[in-house]
Amino acid sequence: MDEKMKSTFKKDKLIKAFFASNALTSIIILGLITIFLFKEGIEFFGQYRHELERYRGSGMEYAKVVSTQHNEQTTLYRYLENILSKEVEHFESLPSNGPNREKGEQGRQDLLALTRSFQDSKELLLTYEKDVVKWAAETKLFLITQNDLIEVKSEAIEQKLPAEDFPETIGELKERNSFTHRELARWRNYFIRHEREDLAKRINPKAGDEMGTTEKGKINDLTDRIRKSATVEYAETLIAQEKQFSEIFSGFKPNFLLPESEKSLAQAQEALKEYLSKVPTYKERLTQWDPLTPYPLHRALTGFLLGKDWVTNSARQDWFGVLPLLSGSLLVSLIALALAIPFGVGSAIYINQIATTREQSIIKPCIEFISAIPSVLIGFFGIAVLGGMVSFITDERLNSLTAGFLLALMTVPTIFTLAEDSLNNVPRVLRDASLSLGATRWQTCAKVIFPSAITGIISAVLLGFGRVIGETMVVLLCAGNRIAIPDFTSGFGVFAQPVHTMTGIIAQEMGEVEFGSIHYRALFMVGITLFLISLLVNFLSQTIANRYKNSY
């Protein structure tokens, strides 16, 4: 008897251990995921700061300002081009021997000349910009190469590799102003010889050629050159341009066929005036630019959180700002929730309050089945069918509206099921009490049942939000994948813009990035952002749900 009891006891313990280990494993894995995510992501800031320092030190920052200024001039040029194309279009439509033909021909020639001379003038700044970019790119390449060399050298020292062909110390590398092709090739071979292909891969001998520093002098000279050019070449260019601009317009006698062209020209001149008023600011920024000003770490953080650009594999400079992705995700989620809440909560109220048992037995499984459809199929449907339908109301087939519709469909079951549960959990006696006081069914529903269930419904909506913002496949397929902050000034048009999302970008780019690179870390940071949002939403919905539990 005792033996039997002992074995039962043992079995009990075993069973207990089995279930406990299941729970424990899940929790440990969750912890590992969190740690891994943060560990990989957090290094991003140091790297990004480094990257931004290089951006400044190389002169790319300077080039960017010049480029922005040039873009403004291009905008001005577009004004003129527009007038020209409208005039020409109108001119072509005139009968070939009409009375306006000759006058039109003259006007067209004049306008063409105006546009051309403006473009020529604009070209002056472009030429300067190109020079600056060339110098900056060279410097940047040098800085990257130098950085890589220092890293592989310290690795070599750590691994106690013999000096041999790579006797240069880190201090010496830091002092260098250029690297030649020959040197780089030698160092690369040195690592290959020591069977460190991974390190050898980081040295690119071609960089030595592209730097071309041998003919142009030292790298420090290049940044100096850029800095000095602000008061020389740049200033000269601006003076020349300003003079030309005023000459072009003062010498122009408008001779338009279309009356609205006059107005457009006035607009263009107005825009030019506005541009000219901004020129001193550009000037000031460029003359005060200093490649050695340090970049504080918090700028890397704000650069990520508030950065408006997500640009990767760019020839000039990569940007890792989460804002376009975050805003895209939020926009799509907003559309999805705006649709899913009325549908989900509405059907929950119908099922709970109105439907007969038979209707319930049909509708409930149907709605719940939606969540069983693989999301890739829903995305497929979005591309093939819904995109075409959406294109009737918007310009593009795939945009935030398409993705929003589909995500709404996917999240209706979540909201429906949870909202229905919380309506169901409202004690029957409350309904009875209300009815027994002479309330109608609708009054009871609106004033007693719905308010009693509201916390549950809110937490249902929050969980729906969590589901939407974490959904990947549908947005990747159907959101249009244009990386830009949606233009919220365009009213309802904002819903028709293609967007990219946080989940989409991770799925799309993670497969191609180099392990450990800044791009790789940036994607992890996006993942962390997503993780934190989901965590917050979950926490909120649980807090609300708990409060709801305690209210009865």
Next chain:
Amino acid sequence: MQSVNDQKAPEREGATEPEPKNATISIRNLDFLYGENQVLHDVSLDIFPNEVMAFIGPSGCGKSTLLRCFNRMNDLVEGAKIGKGSIEIHGTDLQDQSVDVIELRKKVGMVFQKSNPFPKSIYQNVAYGLQIQGLKSKKIIDEKVEESLRKAALWEEVKDRLNENAYGLSGGQQQRLCIARTLAVEPEIILMDEPCSALDPVATGRVEELIFGLKAEYTIVVVTHNMQQAGRVSDRTAFFYLGKLIECDLTKKIFLNPSKKETEDYISGKFG
């Protein structure tokens, strides 16, 4: 519905059988079914103005079902229907097409087994019945809330915290709040479905006192498991067994000298 009460309510001690024609509620040969399952068999009973009628009997004997017929709460139960017979309140057949259930329920209030205040403030709970009728004037609502709470003997306890959640009250207070909520609508008849079953003896005592006091203005029907309670609060008692009305008589007589054997067995605790 105008009260046709000319005659004084029967005295609790030594009362006599009142005249059937003055009945507030009169039930005639009522059969009631849940689907195929018949739960009331040929019940006939009159309930008179300003009396407290107690329904007693073992679980499942149909007393609650009958109570819920008076304000047609059984409408909410799928498959519940009257087989034959009728229930009239002041001569109006409740099953008649022309009966407005909403109006009926305003006249026939109900207090439930478990206190079920709304998850709202104390004030809102009492004002609810008035607000759903479209009453807007804050002044009138304030007055009625106070009046109802006073009648329910709760005013003194809650007057300083009317805006607190009703769930902060004790069980007995909550039940009295539910009574106040019912009184605010100014019903003529109050149905109570085991109103004290979830309360401790002290709270029960207070509610019983309240029921006894309300008799002057309302006709009250109480369903109870507790025979001592029936004895304490009611004028007449009806004993149900297996869906049949076995006996209905003055409470004193039922308890001291029942005319049916089943009644005697139940009262003396042989079953139930």
